[in-house]
Amino acid sequence: MSRSGPVKGLLVAVVASVAAVAGAQFHQHRHQRLPIVAGPAVARVASLSEYGEGLARTMADTKVFFLQGAEPGGSALIMAGTHANEIDALLSALIFVENAVVEKGTLIVIPQLNHSASVYTRPGDGCPLFYGIETPWGTKVFRFGDRGASPLDQWPDPDVYVHYPDAQLLSFLDARNTNRSWPGRPDGLLTERVTAAVMRLLAEERVDIALDLHGAETMFPVTNCIVAPERSMRIATMASMTVTAMEGFENHVEPSPKGFRGLSHREIGDHSDTAPFLLEAPFPFLDQPTGPKTRDLLMTGRDPFLLSLAGQQKLFVPYDESGWPIEKRVGQHCSVALEIINQFSRKRADRAIRISEVPRYADLVRNGVGFYFHDPSKADPARVHLD
Amino acid sequence: MANPLYAHIAAVLSVMAAAYAAARWRKLGVELCMLAAAVAGGLAGAVVQTPPIGELARHLVEGTFTYLDVMLVFVTATIFITIVTESGGVDFIVRAIVRAFHRQHLVALLLLMILILIPGALTGAGSVSVLTVGAPSALAMGHLGLSKRRTAAILFIVAGLSAAAPPVNIWAMVICAGTAIPYVGFTYALGIPVLLLGTFTILTLGWRRDHRVSRDEALRAMPQPPPGMNWWRVLLPFGAFFGTVAASRLWPFATPVMGLPLQFTLAAIVALLCSPRRINALALSRDTVRRLVPLLATMAIVGSLQQIMTVTGVRGAISYAVIAMPLALLYVLLVVLLPISEGLLTYGAAAIIGIPLVWYLDSIGLHATIVIAGLSLLWPLGDGLPPTALIGRLTVMVSGYEGSYWSFLKETWLPWLAITAAGIGMIVYSAKLSALVAWGL
Amino acid sequence: MPLVMIVYYVICLFIAGMLVWNFAREKDDRQMMLLYLVVLVPLVLRLLRIN
Ligand SMILES: [Zn+2]
Numbered sequence: 001m002s003r004s005g006p007v008k009g010l011l012v013a014v015v016a017s018v019a020a021v022a023g024a025q026f027h028q029h030r031h032q033r034l035p036i037v038a039g040p041a042v043a044r045v046a047s048l049s050e051y052g053e054g055l056a057r058t059m060a061d062t063k064v065f066f067l068q069g070a071e072p073g074g075s076a077l078i079m080a081g082t083h084a085n086e087i088d089a090l091l092s093a094l095i096f097v098e099n100a101v102v103e104k105g106t107l108i109v110i111p112q113l114n115h116s117a118s119v120y121t122r123p124g125d126g127c128p129l130f131y132g133i134e135t136p137w138g139t140k141v142f143r144f145g146d147r148g149a150s151p152l153d154q155w156p157d158p159d160v161y162v163h164y165p166d167a168q169l170l171s172f173l174d175a176r177n178t179n180r181s182w183p184g185r186p187d188g189l190l191t192e193r194v195t196a197a198v199m200r201l202l203a204e205e206r207v208d209i210a211l212d213l214h215g216a217e218t219m220f221p222v223t224n225c226i227v228a229p230e231r232s233m234r235i236a237t238m239a240s241m242t243v244t245a246m247e248g249f250e251n252h253v254e255p256s257p258k259g260f261r262g263l264s265h266r267e268i269g270d271h272s273d274t275a276p277f278l279l280e281a282p283f284p285f286l287d288q289p290t291g292p293k294t295r296d297l298l299m300t301g302r303d304p305f306l307l308s309l310a311g312q313q314k315l316f317v318p319y320d321e322s323g324w325p326i327e328k329r330v331g332q333h334c335s336v337a338l339e340i341i342n343q344f345s346r347k348r349a350d351r352a353i354r355i356s357e358v359p360r361y362a363d364l365v366r367n368g369v370g371f372y373f374h375d376p377s378k379a380d381p382a383r384v385h386l387d
Numbered sequence: 388m389a390n391p392l393y394a395h396i397a398a399v400l401s402v403m404a405a406a407y408a409a410a411r412w413r414k415l416g417v418e419l420c421m422l423a424a425a426v427a428g429g430l431a432g433a434v435v436q437t438p439p440i441g442e443l444a445r446h447l448v449e450g451t452f453t454y455l456d457v458m459l460v461f462v463t464a465t466i467f468i469t470i471v472t473e474s475g476g477v478d479f480i481v482r483a484i485v486r487a488f489h490r491q492h493l494v495a496l497l498l499l500m501i502l503i504l505i506p507g508a509l510t511g512a513g514s515v516s517v518l519t520v521g522a523p524s525a526l527a528m529g530h531l532g533l534s535k536r537r538t539a540a541i542l543f544i545v546a547g548l549s550a551a552a553p554p555v556n557i558w559a560m561v562i563c564a565g566t567a568i569p570y571v572g573f574t575y576a577l578g579i580p581v582l583l584l585g586t587f588t589i590l591t592l593g594w595r596r597d598h599r600v601s602r603d604e605a606l607r608a609m610p611q612p613p614p615g616m617n618w619w620r621v622l623l624p625f626g627a628f629f630g631t632v633a634a635s636r637l638w639p640f641a642t643p644v645m646g647l648p649l650q651f652t653l654a655a656i657v658a659l660l661c662s663p664r665r666i667n668a669l670a671l672s673r674d675t676v677r678r679l680v681p682l683l684a685t686m687a688i689v690g691s692l693q694q695i696m697t698v699t700g701v702r703g704a705i706s707y708a709v710i711a712m713p714l715a716l717l718y719v720l721l722v723v724l725l726p727i728s729e730g731l732l733t734y735g736a737a738a739i740i741g742i743p744l745v746w747y748l749d750s751i752g753l754h755a756t757i758v759i760a761g762l763s764l765l766w767p768l769g770d771g772l773p774p775t776a777l778i779g780r781l782t783v784m785v786s787g788y789e790g791s792y793w794s795f796l797k798e799t800w801l802p803w804l805a806i807t808a809a810g811i812g813m814i815v816y817s818a819k820l821s822a823l824v825a826w827g828l
Numbered sequence: 829m830p831l832v833m834i835v836y837y838v839i840c841l842f843i844a845g846m847l848v849w850n851f852a853r854e855k856d857d858r859q860m861m862l863l864y865l866v867v868l869v870p871l872v873l874r875l876l877r878i879n
Binding site for chain 2: 018019021022023025026121123124125126128129156157158159160162164165167168169170171172173174175177185188189219220221222257259260287288289290291292293294304305308309312314316
């Protein structure tokens with residue numbers, strides 16, 4: 001044994017124990033599953049891999065909830081978790097799954113579209129691994145995720161990501177982003193296989209409208225809005241005007257840019273018969289100039305730096321001392337989604353989808369988000385699905 | 388203004404600075420000083436639960452993943468180029484360039500400039516330029532009569548420009564990804580300034596010869612390539628690398644995504660097979676990794692530092708300070724702020740400062756694409772600044788310059804000023820330069 | 829797992845091996861010892877498929 005032995009041993013012990021503590025937390029985050037209590041309308045729970053064999057036995061496979069109406073009608077898809085760090089989308093989708101009663105037509109919900117992204121957090125960004133939502137029966141714990149799939153599931157990144165099929169050059173960061181991989185291909189990158197499977201689902205289930213739920217920085221010009229291509233424009237405009245007039249929150253419509261490939265609101269419209277809509281609600285947690293990325297910021301959206309920037313007219317959404325609390329953000333998503341479905345059903349009576357028991361903006365502001373989640377330990381075990 | 392958050396962030400920042408200074412005083416290397424700052428900052432933040440103490444280890448460790456892929460590129464690329472050097476390939480190339488262009492040294496330098504621009508332009512990493520063609524280019528410049536210091540200066544500036552050059556500019560891509568601005572229209576907006584500034588650099592730094600060596604004298608002084616060395620053996624390994632890069636561009640949907648580390652690994656294996664000398668690949672890899680460890684540790688620790696700065700709110704406060712600044716002051720400060728942020732955070736700077744800045748400048752009527760192009764000319768300069776000094780340190784390593792680091796950096800002042808002026812000019816007058824985008828793709 | 833991804837784990841393993849080898853050979857420089865270990869952390873956790 002050389003003289004340096006004890007020093008080396010000590011250094012190894014210190015570094016290894018720090019790595020072990022961290023490793024245990026990463027492992028728990030990657031393998032903890034989210035219990036979802038299937039609501040009254042859920043008739044079938046499928047795996048996305050049923051629409052794309054390339055996803056079977058991968059972390060990218062994810063649950064698809066079919067909410068069936070008594071009467072036949074049209075069909076709508078709600079996608080959340082495209083970006084697994086934009087938590088309001090997942091929470092809104094779960095409110096639909098756990099509460100919705102469908103009278104007519106079919107509602108399909110994919111709560112964690114990029115499932116691999118939901119088991120990873122971005123290095124350097126200092127995000128929490130978990131967050132809790134208070135409910136009447138205790139705290140429901142969720143995994144915080146990332147904008148892109150985990151490198152444990154898709155590695156390496158290309159030096160430049162070339163979008164299929166348009167060959168547009170995009171940042172290597174976007175290779176793991178499922179909102180740049182539409183319409184995808186069944187034998188491509190994992191993210192491309194996810195979107196290709198959804199494209200097949202849209203065709204096989206004859207989906208009329210597809211809603212993709214997101215959250216956006218308050219410094220991002222495209223927020224508090226519905227992004228829609230030409231095909232979806234009329235319904236989006238009607239829905240936006242209705243919620244603005246009736247429910248007292250801001251919303252507007254943004255046209256989907258033609259030159260920007262790979263996004264759901266662009267490619268679903270161009271490559272299928274489905275009319276796509278992308279919903280953005282403000283999500284201050286994502287903004288660069290904020291204080292620490294705490295669970296409190298995640299819930300309340302309150303931040304003194306953003307407040308100061310609001311005073312200098314540098315934000316794109318109204319912002320005051322109350323921040324942008326989670327009830328409002330989730331409430332906006334629920335109301336806008338319901339209103340788009342409603343406007344579509346008025347326009348296409350033969351393909352109508354009628355949904356009740358889903359809270360709207362005012363209900364969520366009054367009762368909070370956790371009020372609408374059911375206790376998995378009290379539910380019929382057959383109705384509890386781990387995602 | 389009485390929010391306690393401000394006091395917390397200020398306290399964390401001072402603790403980090405104090406830990407860095409204390410580590411420096413104890414004569415620790417730059418890497419360990421940064422590690423000390425990260426750990427101390429995290430502990431200080433934990434006092435007010437940002438981060439909760441139980442998550443501190445996870446934040447420190449998670450940060451080391453930020454640049455993991457970049458670290459793999461460095462190792463594989465350096466092993467590749469070391470094999471080419473050991474096989475005598477570098478000596479072979481340099482002899483060829485000196486033999487052909489000894490008389491017209493500016494022509495030779497401009498050819499070398501193009502040679503250095505290509506790898507960085509294709510990969511977005513100036514370090515790749517330095518690591519692949521840097522060593523032979525530096526040797527050739529020496530034999531063309533340039534001092535080691537000016538050789539290193541040219542190599543550093545041109546490698547920086549190569550990172551900014553189209554088609555791949557990672558700063559621009561990071562900003563585009565974060566702002567949802569399409570990564571299109573940069574071909575001329577970046578290509579024209581890069582070529583002009585590169586030529587300017589060659590003319591200012593390369594015009595005068597420091598010493599005159601006759602062609603035969605130079606050739607005699609240079610090491611002999613091993614017997615059996617020929618163009619095939621030299622070019623095949625580079626062909627393997629650029630071939631895979633080209634294939635991924637020409638047939639993107641038929642070629643599997645390989646990533647730079649694998650492309651360099653393949654090239655290294657080809658180089659090993661092509662070498663006329665027998666090379667002990669294991670010993671060579673071991674020594675290369677040892678040489679690179681300070682740099683690799685820098686990347687790992689900068690990632691941790693970045694994560695700790697975010698989780699304590701320091702990063703947000705910096706980002707806020709940039710955006711809240713009056714416009715005229717901002718333009719002036721960008722001159723120093725952008726290179727310093729690059730030196731501290733490398734590509735992380737584009738996310739922390741670049742994304743909010745571009746949103747803000749876009750909202751006041753500037754042309755976002757030109758603004759991004761202008762910003763991304765300034766960032767590579769910071770790759771010569773500590774604590775990371777990524778390209779600067781690699782440049783010194785491959786060019787064999789033995790003087791002080793700062794004396795090498797001082798040599799770059801004229802192109803540095805020109806690049807700064809060009810970058811800031813593009814930002815301020817971006818609205819008038821929008822034609823550059825209209826011509827583009 | 830796709831072939832390219834497997835190759836990346838092999839590359840990681842190779843680099844980690846070189847770091848361990850150097851660490852074992854290092855006799856005096858304590859700072860270098862610590863740097864080897866710091867660089868090993870992400871490589872080993874990736875190899876174990878932890879993160
Ligand atoms: Zn999103």
